[in-house]
Amino acid sequence: YGIADIDFTNCDSFWRIEWVDMSTIEDIYKHYEVLDGAGDSVSKHEDAYVSLLAACKAGDGQKRLAPSFISKFFKHFPKFADQAIDTLLDLCEEDDPTIRKLSIKGLPRLCQDMPEQVARISDVLTQLLQTEEQTELRIVREALLSLLKLDVKGSLAGVFSQILQGVETSREQAIKFLHRFVAPLIPQLLHCNKEAEEYFLHETKKVLAEDVTGEEFQVFMALLPKLKIMSSAPATEELTEMVASQAGLTEDFQAEDSDRVHKLISCMKSAIPFFQKGASVSTALLYICTSVLPAFEKVTDKDDVRLNLLQLVAEMSACRPPPETVDVCTPSVYDLLMVYCPSPPEMKSEETEAPNLQFSFVECLLFSLHQLCKVVILLPSYHSHYLQVEFACLCDCRVVVSWMEMKE
Secondary structure, eight states: OOGGGSOOTTHHHHHHHHHHHTOOHHHHHHHHHHHHTSGGGGGGOHHHHHHHHHHTTSOHHHHHHHHHHHHHTGGGOGGGHHHHHHHHHHHTTOSOHHHHHHHHHHHHHHHHHOGGGHHHHHHHHHHHTTOOOHHHHHHHHHHHHHHHHHOHHHHHHHHHHHHHHSOHHHHHHHHHHIIIIIGGGHHHHTTTOHHHHHHHHHHHHHHHTSOOOHHHHHHHHHHGGGSGGGGSHHHHHHHHHHHHHHHTTTSOOOTTOHHHHHHHHHHHHHHHHHHHTTOOOHHHHHHIIIIIGGGGGGSOOGGGHHHHHHHHHHHHHTSOOOHHHHHHHHHHHHHHHHHHSOOOOOTTOTTOOOOOOOHHHHHHHHHHHHHHHHHHTTOTTOOSHHHHHHHHHHHHHHHHHHHHHHHO
16 A cells, blocks of 8 residues: 555554554653652653553563553543553453463552442452462462452452353352352451341352252352351241252152252251251251151162261251151151161070171161150150160160170
């Protein structure tokens, strides 16, 4: 093209672009000196600040140097706020890890002067948790933690945005960040901020309303009790209802579905602390005793699944279930105990083989029966049959154990 073919209508922009492309590191330092030496009049030097922004489109050297200067003078140029933020966010996607790290470090500083950008910056930083470069990952975490201390609700908005809408890897890293780095800071960050606590609870409910994994469910159920607003009885009951929904307590029990069984165990384990604090255990205990225990033999015995179920019964039985619940649950516990508590062997015969006694099963069932009977033993209408059975089973177990010790 000849010179006559070039449109000079917007010649100022044309020459600025050409000049920026040729911008050197020395030029960047000159712009910095202009801004740094301007004192209270720094906002009058828009050209110098815009040149710093444009330098981020030049070479790698300029991209490494400009971010710290951009963030330092950011508050003096609100007119270019969006451009400055977009520039640093673009640099966070550079191939050069040094450029990414320097840009990430500058992001929290922008939010100090423009708090309304916290949620947006937090969302981007949460996405960057996917990096496999350990030093960069540490810098991202530190940046997120600094935002949390600046504006906890806004920062949580960015993190939960990735949990609810991000890709799978981003979701996983966001949940891991909450579990490992936010949980220890909950008393410091949230207990004095009711609005942020309520927001955390609200967003967590939205997450749990989706199809979360058993591991994810446990993470959130470990976080929620740390909230100050969750110490009330109504809040605790609300949590147990969430557990019941996730555990599928309104659905038929499928003993052959190992995934469902594992999820049931995971959810119930998460609920135990709430039951111990006074939340009603009736719904969960009734489901386990009337739906799970009758199908116990059909449940897979891999990975101690059966033992885990019986341990749940034992723990829930100790959470003061009401008498009407005990009345329904006790027969199921008793019937299963009769299956796993064999009669003592004939001690006169030396050829008698040792019975296959599942000590852990019997221990859990005996403990459960004892806890259930304790609830109603003082009621006039309740007979002592099950306590007599418990005592007889315990005696039989002792005989079996003694006999096995003698055989050895």
